[in-house]
Amino acid sequence: MTIKNVTIAGSGVLGSQIAFQTAFHGFNVTVYDINESALTGAKERLEKLVTVYGTYFNDADRAQKAFNSLSYSSDLAEAVKDSDLVIEAIPEVVEIKKNFYTTLANVAPEKTIFASNSSTMLPSQFAEFTGREEKFLALHFANEIWSKNTAEVMGHPGTDAKYTDIVENFAREIGMIPFRLHKEQPGYILNSLLVPFLDAAMGLWANDVADPHTIDKNWMTSTGAPTGPFGILDIVGMKTPYHLQLAKAQKGVPGAKEVAEKIKSQYIDQGKMGAATGEGFYKYPSPADLEKDWLK
Structure with missing residues (x-):
């Protein structure tokens, strides 16, 4: 075929x-x-x-x-x-x-x-x-x-x-x-690695441990990564993490409801859907995390 x-x-x-x-x-x-x-x-x-x-x-x-x-x-x-x-x-x-x-x-x-x-x-x-x-x-x-x-x-x-x-x-x-892949795996390879990482970042934010830019700066400085978790979330867009957190909340995953509610109230309801719409955790087309001196 x-x-x-x-x-x-x-x-x-x-x-x-x-x-x-x-x-x-x-x-x-x-x-x-x-x-x-x-x-x-x-x-x-x-x-x-x-x-x-x-x-x-x-x-x-x-x-x-x-x-x-x-x-x-x-x-x-x-x-x-x-x-x-x-x-x-x-x-x-x-x-x-x-x-x-x-x-x-x-x-x-x-x-x-x-x-x-x-x-x-x-x-x-x-x-x-x-x-x-x-x-x-x-x-x-x-x-x-x-x-x-x-x-x-x-x-x-x-x-x-x-x-x-x-x-x-x-x-x-x-x-x-x-x-x-040789067998079924929720999240395949990429998201089996990526989703827990993003969940951890969103949990820190939802629990008011640190704001998104501070979390991204820490990750990027500590690991040399070109993008932090919230920069990645902006590329993904807000709908996918929101729906995933809602699904986890329905299964009783601790903290998922709070993350979903925060994404909805502070971003989706404000029309801040991520890079595709010009604003999410950063503003586009020139997000702060890509500025030359941002990590200094």
């Missing part, structure tokens, strides 16, 4: 990046989201990536061509009518994902492979809703996909290995370095 037509379901920060990366490498890409308002936001995010890709790859014409090639739809059946691969990048909420896969199973062609970009959830949580358990797996990307070009490929016990091979090869074709 050859993948040529790809549908990206969900056009948030990372969904938009996956769409652009895929189009930039010559695939036919359709961006799906729930309504025209969401797609308008997607087009704005994708248009900003023209400059990002043109600069990073020193090829403005190719970046513009990729943007011009993108198709958009708020009709799921239309968006996937000839899709070889659907990459799901919708919110990290179990019921939303279950409902999405139940609907997708009824409208996607038999040939279509389904891949989830979920940050922390397992394919086996949703496999029964896909109607094609053997063609369903996880394909997880890191934020700022053009430079942090990792792709974690993870099946569930019912995934047919030949589809894992196809998706791994697709990842290479769009400029990724694929990392194949």
